[in-house]
Amino acid sequence: WDETHFGKMGSYYINRTFFFDVHPPLGKMLIGLAGYLSGYDGTFPFQKPGDRYEQHNYLGMRGFCAFLGSCLVPFAYLTVLELSKSLPAALLTAFILIFDTGCITLSQYILLDPILMFFLMGAVLSMVKCNSCADRPFSASWWFWLSLTGVSLAGAMGVKFVGLFVVLLVGLNTIYDLWDLLGNLSLSLVMFGKHLLARVLCLIVLPLALYTAMFAVHFAVLNRSGPGDGFFSSAFQSQLIGNNLHNVSIPE
Numbered sequence: 001w002d003e004t005h006f007g008k009m010g011s012y013y014i015n016r017t018f019f020f021d022v023h024p025p026l027g028k029m030l031i032g033l034a035g036y037l038s039g040y041d042g043t044f045p046f047q048k049p050g051d052r053y054e055q056h057n058y059l060g061m062r063g064f065c066a067f068l069g070s071c072l073v074p075f076a077y078l079t080v081l082e083l084s085k086s087l088p089a090a091l092l093t094a095f096i097l098i099f100d101t102g103c104i105t106l107s108q109y110i111l112l113d114p115i116l117m118f119f120l121m122g123a124v125l126s127m128v129k130c131n132s133c134a135d136r137p138f139s140a141s142w143w144f145w146l147s148l149t150g151v152s153l154a155g156a157m158g159v160k161f162v163g164l165f166v167v168l169l170v171g172l173n174t175i176y177d178l179w180d181l182l183g184n185l186s187l188s189l190v191m192f193g194k195h196l197l198a199r200v201l202c203l204i205v206l207p208l209a210l211y212t213a214m215f216a217v218h219f220a221v222l223n224r225s226g227p228g229d230g231f232f233s234s235a236f237q238s239q240l241i242g243n244n245l246h247n248v249s250i251p252e
Helices: 003-015 026-037 059-070 072-084 087-098 101-107 113-132 140-159 161-182 189-221
Strands: none
Touching: 003 026, 026 059, 026 113, 026 140, 026 189, 059 072, 059 101, 059 113, 072 087, 072 113, 101 113, 113 140, 113 161, 140 161, 140 189, 161 189
């Protein structure tokens, strides 16, 4: 059912047709990019569920979602292995996901869910890996995992707003870490300030910058009149190619 929505939105990006949707743009942009790179021309109408794709090359979009869905298995394996240090526990987790019907079903269609889960689990894995580097702060691996956590948070929020839950999880973990560091009497206030600044840069500034950049790309790509015009002001519509107000001077 949802392929008729998100597949169509991928087509909008390929055709640069402006539309409006309740979700942030990253997931649909990635679907559109996967379709474009795999040779899909954006002409399938996506009118109703079950329509045959016929000669239209849809495999790139489905394959992209399936690939991200398959990444959940190693992500879960590595996360549990890092937390428990138990190989049987990590293998059991991986096998549970491999044979989970819901996970397989969600991952084989053109949906936002496998993309969202990829970034959610990526954020959790990065957070756990960063925690394991606590004994060597400001090392290359510590910076890498902290930055990757921020990138994954931006990705999760950029696909669906439900990504806020993993932002909350990472936020609580960060508060716990900082509180623990503040109670460490052998740590100077200057060093604590560096820890605080590093987390602000990687977990607040970096995700916000990436999230804003997604919308900049979204509005730069969608420059042609489409079904989303009416949700925006006349001044905005005047910038869309093909709109009745295109290049008309609009008073403030």
